[in-house]
Amino acid sequence: MxxxxxxxxxxxxxxxxxxxxxxxxxxxxxxxxxxxxxxxxxxxxxxxxxxxPRPPGVRPPRRPRLWFEILLIAASYWLYSLVRNAVPTRRVQAFRNADWVWRTEHGLGIAVERVVNHAADSVTWLIIGMNYYYATLHFVVTVLVLVWLYRRQPGRYAPARLALFLTTGAALLGYYFFPLAPPRLMPGGRFVDTVVVHHTWGSMASGNLASMSNQYAAMPSIHIGWSLWCGLCLALLARPVWVRVAGLLYPLLTLTVIVSTANHFWLDAVGGALCLGLGTAVAYLWYGALPHRLPRHPSxxxxxxxxxxxxxxxxxxxxxxxxxxxxxxxxxxxxxxxxxxxxxxxxxxxxxxx
Known part of the structure; x- marks a missing residue:
């Protein structure tokens, strides 16, 4: 050259x-x-x-600024909550879509959510732990991974953060165009609403806090989208083997939790994975490489x-x-x-x- x-x-x-x-x-x-x-x-x-090597015109990552990132994450989560809860409540359409998803899973032979839900509910300490897991960890773990990327992987932070934000934006579109009732709300579905039964604190999807949240924003599962993002970041970028293994297990455990608590269908998890794929593809086009292929430091x-x-x-x-x-x-x-x-x-x- x-x-x-x-x-x-x-x-x-x-x-x-x-x-x-x-x-x-x-x-x-x-x-x-x-x-x-x-x-x-x-x-x-x-x-x-x-x-x-990246093609001409592709933006290189820059070193993130702490104050800007804090404001951006806080504003983004506030906007996500606002838009998610502002989606029109289309109850009839949400239950119609839930019936369609349930029939589709029966046709595919994967409609085992009710069996998993009843099995987990039979072990009290297990289902209570899952309820708290569902209510808190999807936010806590995501923030911790963002902080870790900011401190230890500054050259990869911006592309990874962009993929996460685009995943969340794609999920909001799903909530608007495909309202879906979760399994626990299906009439005649015989699912157990584990938060109501066990009086668990923290979840806005059931109980007294249900009126503050959109109950028909189940497709796609943002829990799966975010947990997959966290798991891939840890599995591809972390050095300790145990952290990589934990990153791979985290989305699988999250999938078990969302089904056991009757908050999502299997296909909701597929929708969350597709949103992450879309967000990652756009981030790749913007930066010219996947986050783990970029230098650890932007300089x-x-x-x-x-x-x-x-x-x-x-x-x-x-x-x-x-x-x-x-x-x-x-x-x-x-x-x-x-x-x-x-x-x-x-x-x-x-x-x-x-």
Missing amino acids: IGDKCLSGRLCAYGKANVTPVQGRTATSPSDEERETGSSAAARLLAVGRAV RAVPVAARAGARRGTSGTACAGAAGPAGATVAALRPPQPAARGAGRPAGRGNGRR
Whole structure:
């Protein structure tokens, strides 16, 4: 590539230019060790530049700003709650859609939600724990993963956060265009509303808090969308093996909980996964790579733009300017050249000889 050839040519020209004749002798050039040090540093710089190739015009991630992220997350969750609860309550359509989903699952042979619901409800301590899980963990775990990404993976934070926000936006569209009653509200469905039966605190989907929440926003399941996002972030980006395993198990456990508490059908979980796929695809188009393919720190993506500029530039000394930060860094790596003997002295007759 033009940028690589130009960089190698400058390093070679540098080695040749350091042999300067002075009074029948030559000034010694930098040692081989110094030249190898400069070459290896330049090679590392090019390797960093090749790490994340992205097409022209694709936005590179930037280092997130804490105050902006806090305001953005708080405003987004407030807007999500407002829009979710402002969706028109279409009770008749919601129950009609629930019957259609239930019949479809029977046709597919996966309509086992009632069996799972009754089995979990028979173990009191288990179903109470699931009720609290459903009411709290989808929010708590998501916030914790966002904080972890912000602190430990700043170069991947913005693409991952964008995928999460787009997943939530897609879910809001589902609530509006496909109102769906959860299994626990189906008349004649013989499902157990576990929050009502066990008087569990925290869930806005049942009990005294039901009037504050849209009861027919079940498709898609945002619990599955968010838990899949958290699980993939941990499984792909975390280093400890146990954290990766926990990331893989988290969405599976969430799926068990939403079905055991009769808050969702299996197909609601499929809808949540599709929303995450849509959000991830848009984030990929915006940033040119999936979050786990981007550098851990945003500053490491800068040389890629410089290499793109070098391809459009010219050779020779103009390449240093076209290469941008890469050329400037290589120039900074160049050791100082020894001054020729007699340089800077006033010229006299016979170069100072009598």
